[in-house]
Amino acid sequence: MTEPARRANRGPAAAEANRAALITAAREMFAEYGPEAPLAFIAKRAGVGKGSLYRHFPNRDSVVAAVFEDNISELGQLARAPETTAEKLISAILEQLTDSAALIAALDPTDSSDTRLFAPGQEVIALLRAKLADPAQLGNLREDITLDEVFAGIGMFASLLLTTPESARLTMAATARSLLVRAFYNQ
CATH class of the missing domain: 1.10.357 (Tetracycline Repressor; domain 2)
Incomplete structure (x- = not known):
């Protein structure tokens, strides 16, 4: 069985793109679920890990x-x-x-x-x-x-x-x- 390809970790080079993706995902999730949308859902929709979300945004x-x-x-x-x-x-x-x-x-x-x-x-x-x-x-x-x-x-x-x-x-x-x-x- 073949494992799915993992996305390469681009590290700090991806920080700006990750932040923009998180804001876009948050806007979408807040529109769907309100400001109480789970932060884990926002990270998932942005295609980043929860750690990346918390590096950019320490709280809701x-x-x-x-x-x-x-x-x-x-x-x-x-x-x-x-x-x-x-x-x-x-x-x-x-x-x-x-x-x-x-x-x-x-x-x-x-x-x-x-x-x-x-x-x-x-x-x-x-x-x-x-x-x-x-x-x-x-x-x-x-x-x-x-x-x-x-x-x-x-x-x-x-x-x-x-x-x-x-x-x-x-x-x-x-x-x-x-x-x-x-x-x-x-x-």
Whole structure:
């Protein structure tokens, strides 16, 4: 009987690729099972051992924060693209909130020691502010919309999703998004 071929251990050379695979796997597993998805399942889906997972992420909170940090980074990339309007950026923020509501609930908002999310989030806010100030970058948003109004709406949207049972979350997200469209967009 022949033994299955073992994957070659590439050691430290694979660290970056392993981390990226773990974040992708975690995002998928959290979408399927919520933030309590077994870490062993995440490692298996990423194609790495549990030791590799724990080298990159010492605990569940650090995995959750890494996925969230990656989400913020994606928003930053989208926001920096000149062709992205404020409308598209707000839509992407709402989509990420919908997809990540369980992750957001798992983050500890009182932990001010983790600054990884602060700088990228501030960049997204600054870029959204600039897009809202430029009529050519509004898309179909009202010209008089302010950053405070946008963040009040996004905050209410997030709060509503966080308090809605998971089984009803997508329906509630669609309803809340419809209200925001009526408030933010030209009719």
